[in-house]
Amino acid sequence: MxxxxxxxxxxxxxxxxxxxxxxxxxxxxxxxxxxxxxxxxxxxxxxxxxxxxxxxxxxxxxxxxxxxxxxxxxxxxxxxxxxxxxxxxxxxxxxxxxxxxxxxxxxxxxxxxxxxxxNSSPSTADLEEKVMAWIEEINNAKPERCLDSIVEFASRGEVNRSLLASFDGFLETIVGVLSINGMQIRVLESVVRILSLILLENGVNEKLHKLILKSSSNSSCLPSFISILRNGSLESKMACFTVLESVTTNNESKRFIAGVENNFLPVIIHLIKIDNDNQELHDVVLSFLIAVSVARSIKSQLVQLGIVEVLSNMMSSKNAAISVVEKSLKILSMVCTCADGQSALSGDQKCAGAIVERLMKVSKTATEDAVVVLWSMCCLFRDEKVVEKVARSNGVTKVLLVMQSEVGEGNYVRRMCGDLIKVLRFGCKNVGGFSGAVSYETKTTHIMPC
Known part of the structure; x- marks a missing residue:
């Protein structure tokens, strides 16, 4: 045994x-x-x-x-x-x-x-005394002496994490380390790791939201996160996204984190461009981007940074995890409603083909996202380039399969598939010039760009 x-x-x-x-x-x-x-x-x-x-x-x-x-x-x-x-x-x-x-x-x-x-178990008083000693060390500008011990302590069990989360002044002290200029990367990594370990404890998200995003005294926390994303370990980078996504609880916080002035999105896009084989990292990054992409300005910024090309490459990879593909389709369905997104989708040489290839190979929700992108580009915006790419990628057959898999006359995906079939059949007959695609007038009005 x-x-x-x-x-x-x-x-x-x-x-x-x-x-x-x-x-x-x-x-x-x-x-x-x-x-x-x-x-x-x-x-x-x-x-x-x-x-x-x-x-x-x-x-x-x-x-x-x-x-x-x-x-x-x-x-x-x-x-x-x-x-x-x-x-x-x-x-x-x-x-x-x-x-x-x-x-x-x-x-x-x-x-x-x-x-x-x-070896008897330590009493609550012993544990509280230890936490107090850690807080004093950090306040005395010596965080490197105790942060590893705190990480180890928090990793040991629910009771330890609950004690840290509820201990008066602990969160404030830990987050305060992130606002110190010139702090060693190893120290910053330990802080983010501690925060990620206690996120699920009662009230932690709300406190972190105020400490990281609201308090003027901690307004310089974001540069520390950026420093970790640039120079930290893979584990600490993923912990960064976990913490930041948890504190983006409303549209205001999402706009703040993704704002141009914070230089956050360029760092993120660069990160997934240079580390294009790490599916686990891609998964958490895309989850974060989905969470913060609420405003047209954020979507436009993502497109200008090359998100369409990045997602196209991800979907085209044979090694791409299904969750990564599905989140890529979700982001594309979000950016295709802005002018920059439409232009990028039209100009990408393989994005439309990659979307068609993934039809019926992902979840129902992701399939719907894919259909939204194709319908928006082919029917709503009548992009001849995309129509041609979809038609040449056996798009008619794939869309028919999706259409047959949907049930109910009122299903909007079924109606969009019907519109796509009409456009793509014209495209297939006019592969050279696609005059049919241009003359087709769709009367579908159930999906409009936001």
Whole structure:
């Protein structure tokens, strides 16, 4: 059976020692390790039960360890039940037992008792005292000394994260680090990592929204996020997007973050251009762009920065994750309603073909987004270039399939598909000049650009 290590409220796991009765040298080395682990636990307020103390069957700390002839130790009740059930093998090694007798492992029992008595869970008062000490260190302009410990502490469990989120002054102190000029990138990464870990705690989003976007004293937080996006690790970059998306709770905050004066969108587009193979990063970036693209000015800025070409390349990639493709289609459906977006879609050599290729291969919502883009360009704006690209990409067949998959006479996607079929059939007959596409007058009025 696989052995599983359980973690409790304090450090790195211990090496597995399979000998049931350690010889004096091994016992001495184990004692050294044990004292070291206890010291680390008290320092970091986190305990990891040494794997040696777990019963391989129950995975709990052994109360009465006994050893089989194979040399593996088990809790007495667990191995007794195993043998009484008719098994004649060692559960850990699956060796056939030459004898079902077992002997108490007194040495291991003494070690477990010593460990138990030396490592009790820290009290709430101890934890609060530690958090207060961290706050004082940060306020004394020495954040690098404790931020790694805070990250580790927050990673250990829900209770720790809840304590940090609710502790008076903790969030204000942590966010304040982001407004310090010239702070080391490693420090900024730790701060963003801490914020991403406690985001789901009650009231954190609302507090962060005020601290990062509303408070004049912290108005310089955004440059720190930009610094991480330019020079930070992949993990910290993704944490940045998670935090920023969580605080964009209204249109005002979205316009603020994506505003031209903050130079945020150019950094983001450059990021996904230079790191064009990381699907996980692309996924969080596109989610963020969808969240903030509420105003025509933001959409226009994205188009001018080359978002259409970037999304076209993403959709054309055979390795693109489905979620990335679907979010790309969502953004295209948003930007195709502005003049800059229409021009970029018309001028891109492969975007229309990539959209047609993805029809019926994505979710229903993403398929609807794709149809909206094609209908807007071919029917509403009557773009001959796009009509030609769609027609040459077997667009009629694909649109028919989408049309047949939709049910209900009142379905707007079905109606848009009908409009597209009319335009594309004219296009197929006039591949050279597309005069039919120009003369076609659509009477569809159910979708209008915002």
């Amino acid at each position: 696989p052995r599983k290590q359980r973690r409790y409220p304090l450090t790195p796991s211990s090496p597995t020692i399979k000998s049931p009765l350690p010889s004096p040298p091994i016992f001495a080395s184990l004692s050294f390790f044990f004292s070291k682990e206890t010291k680390m636990g008290r320092d970091e307020l986190c305990i990891t039960v040494p794997s040696l103390f777990h019963c391989p069957i129950s995975l709990d700390v052994m109360n009465s360890p006994v050893s089989l002839c194979t040399g593996v130790s088990y809790d007495r009740s667990s191995i007794q039940h195993w043998l009484d059930s008719g098994h004649d093998t060692c559960p850990a090694t699956m060796q056939v037992l030459s004898s079902k007798d077992f002997v108490p492992n007194l040495t291991l029992r003494r070690l477990i008792n010593l460990w138990t008595s030396s």
